[in-house]
Amino acid sequence: MAERPRRLRGRALVAGRAGGVALVLDEPLSFWGGLEPASGVIVDERHPQHGQGTAGRVLVMPGARGSSSSSSVLAEAIRSGRGPAAIILARAEGIVALGALVVRLLDGRSCPVVELNPSDYAGLRSGDLLDVDPNGEVEVRRPRAVP
Amino acid sequence: MRDAPELVLDAEEREMLAGAAGGAAHLAMELIVEMAKVARATRLVPVRSAHIDGCLYHGSVGLDFAERLAREGGRVRVPTTLNVSSLDLLHPELVRLEPTTRQYARRLMAAYEAMGCRPTWTCAPYQLPERPAFGEHVAWAESNAIVFANSVLGARTERYGDFIDICAALTGRVPFAGLHRNDERGARLIVRLMGVAPEAWVHDEAYALLGHALGRLAGDRVPAVVGLPTSTTEDQLKALGAAAASSGSVALCHVVGVTPEAPTLEACLAADGSQAELEIGPGLLRAAWQELSNAVDGQPLAAVSLGTPHLSLAEWQRLQPLLEATDIAPGLTLYVSTARHVAADIEARGQAATLHRPGVQLVVDTCTYITPIITAPPGATVMTNSAKWAWYTPANLGLRVAFGTLEDCLRSAAHGRVLRRPPAWLDG
Numbered sequence: 001m002a003e004r005p006r007r008l009r010g011r012a013l014v015a016g017r018a019g020g021v022a023l024v025l026d027e028p029l030s031f032w033g034g035l036e037p038a039s040g041v042i043v044d045e046r047h048p049q050h051g052q053g054t055a056g057r058v059l060v061m062p063g064a065r066g067s068s069s070s071s072s073v074l075a076e077a078i079r080s081g082r083g084p085a086a087i088i089l090a091r092a093e094g095i096v097a098l099g100a101l102v103v104r105l106l107d108g109r110s111c112p113v114v115e116l117n118p119s120d121y122a123g124l125r126s127g128d129l130l131d132v133d134p135n136g137e138v139e140v141r142r143p144r145a146v147p
Numbered sequence: 148m149r150d151a152p153e154l155v156l157d158a159e160e161r162e163m164l165a166g167a168a169g170g171a172a173h174l175a176m177e178l179i180v181e182m183a184k185v186a187r188a189t190r191l192v193p194v195r196s197a198h199i200d201g202c203l204y205h206g207s208v209g210l211d212f213a214e215r216l217a218r219e220g221g222r223v224r225v226p227t228t229l230n231v232s233s234l235d236l237l238h239p240e241l242v243r244l245e246p247t248t249r250q251y252a253r254r255l256m257a258a259y260e261a262m263g264c265r266p267t268w269t270c271a272p273y274q275l276p277e278r279p280a281f282g283e284h285v286a287w288a289e290s291n292a293i294v295f296a297n298s299v300l301g302a303r304t305e306r307y308g309d310f311i312d313i314c315a316a317l318t319g320r321v322p323f324a325g326l327h328r329n330d331e332r333g334a335r336l337i338v339r340l341m342g343v344a345p346e347a348w349v350h351d352e353a354y355a356l357l358g359h360a361l362g363r364l365a366g367d368r369v370p371a372v373v374g375l376p377t378s379t380t381e382d383q384l385k386a387l388g389a390a391a392a393s394s395g396s397v398a399l400c401h402v403v404g405v406t407p408e409a410p411t412l413e414a415c416l417a418a419d420g421s422q423a424e425l426e427i428g429p430g431l432l433r434a435a436w437q438e439l440s441n442a443v444d445g446q447p448l449a450a451v452s453l454g455t456p457h458l459s460l461a462e463w464q465r466l467q468p469l470l471e472a473t474d475i476a477p478g479l480t481l482y483v484s485t486a487r488h489v490a491a492d493i494e495a496r497g498q499a500a501t502l503h504r505p506g507v508q509l510v511v512d513t514c515t516y517i518t519p520i521i522t523a524p525p526g527a528t529v530m531t532n533s534a535k536w537a538w539y540t541p542a543n544l545g546l547r548v549a550f551g552t553l554e555d556c557l558r559s560a561a562h563g564r565v566l567r568r569p570p571a572w573l574d575g
Binding site for chain 2: 009010011028032033034037043044045046063064068069070071072075076093094095098099101103105106115116117136
């Protein structure tokens with residue numbers, strides 16, 4: 001059972017339709033050195049979500065930290081099929097959008113990227129069911145706690 | 148959420164987008180336009196040079212992309228340098244990639260060369276003879292080069308990375324956004340150094356620790372650091388910037404009285420006056436010292452890595468007599484990473500013999516933390532004086548890292564185990 005869905009109006013940085021279970025990152029993540037593209041697992045030991053898998057999840061992250069190789073690593077993860085289903089950012093970030101755009105250009109495989117208002121972003125929780133549409137709208141369903 | 152404003156292109160840009168300048172320029176302009184929308188830019192801006200990070204092999208996407216652009220006739224429109232690759236072409240036996248990956252990595256390098264990029268293979272393009280002038284717009288990738296270009300040279304580049312870097316080189320354009328704009332270059336975070344002994348600031352490692360702490364605090368904000376001496380060198384700013392761009396996303400760091408846009412604090416602040424203020428003292432530098440090591444003092448040492456970012460000639464001049472005075476323990480390798488052109492300068496000075504001392508290994512074209520060079524079993528301990536190297540190596544290579552001063556690194560190399568003396572200035 002889930003609560004009534006909420007709809008958030010975001011901006012599509014990379015347009016597309018996808019859905020999945022949210023994984024909310026507490027800190028920015030550098031994909032390069034932080035994400036293993038073959039498995040989609042967060043391997044940065046210092047990251048609060050170290051060890052979590054991103055494959056098929058809707059990755060909710062404040063931003064990407066550090067390295068300029070991050071677009072490539074994200075692109076490799078998406079191509080391998082172990083990347084996130086979609087990405088939601090608190091702030092538009094080229095490095096993230098670009099990795100997804102290039103894979104779409106080369107393979108036609110889509111990983112939508114959406115920017116949300118900070119207040120909408122802050123309301124998302126790991127475990128929420130999120131559906132992203134090509135206009136940048138995000139539908140949020142929060143599963144009720146199992147008694 | 149607001150939509151992006153309208154993007155207006157000039158005639159030349161419209162032609163490239165329409166394909167009149169060839170397939171590669173068309174693809175590149177398409178991506179530049181997409182990125183301009185992401186950044187809410189209303190126009191593009193010409194750049195005078197580019198530095199490409201995409202030549203480091205991460206997998207098939209990067210290779211497909213570069214080979215497609217090269218196949219469609221891509222030629223760079225501005226002088227373009229290349230960052231480190233996955234191979235050391237002068238010492239090919241050093242890199243232990245399996246043959247297929249090695250082939251792909253070599254093909255990637257060839258694709259960028261075919262598009263007219265210069266085979267400089269260095270992460271420190273600011274150490275090449277010709278470098279951007281103050282106020283010039285450039286499209287540089289590689290986080291340490293970006294922060295150096297913006298802060299130390301006063302050139303203007305956003306945080307470019309793989310894919311967009313070559314698109315900028317092929318079109319000569321980038322979105323007019325971010326750090327290309329005056330209003331984004333003002334500091335929004337004032338960082339005052341408090342209680343740190345003045346003698347700390349003659350040591351390069353103090354700048355690495357400060358940079359690490361700064362990146363943690365600043366995130367992606369533009370900081371203004373108050374309290375560093377006017378004698379601060381380019382190599383010290385390089386250590387500071389590389390660390391701050393690794394632990395955080397710092398792409399421009401004003402140092403008051405030192406960097407060109409910060410003759411005074413007032414001169415470099417954001418015009419709207421919205422600044423946060425923080426202090427960094429010995430406590431945060433000690434925390435950085437702790438955080439950059441996950442190795443245990445006294446443990447056997449497998450390797451030492453110096454030269455991240457690539458060693459400058461001035462850094463070499465400091466290192467050379469120390470290396471000459473050090474007999475490296477058997478079985479241990481001390482890697483010195485630098486650019487080909489710096490290695491050639493070292494040779495021209497008649498100092499190449501120092502690089503051939505037992506246990507010393509020169510690395511060019513690449514770096515020891517991005518490709519398999521170090522022959523040590525997982526969990527072995529390695530040592531460095533680079534905050535950036537210390538930050539990335541545990542995850543990249545599965546090794547334990549000890550961060551220490553250059554003197555610590557050499558003493559440890561001689562004894563074959565981690566010997567560190569936390570500097571007196573860390574005590575405050």
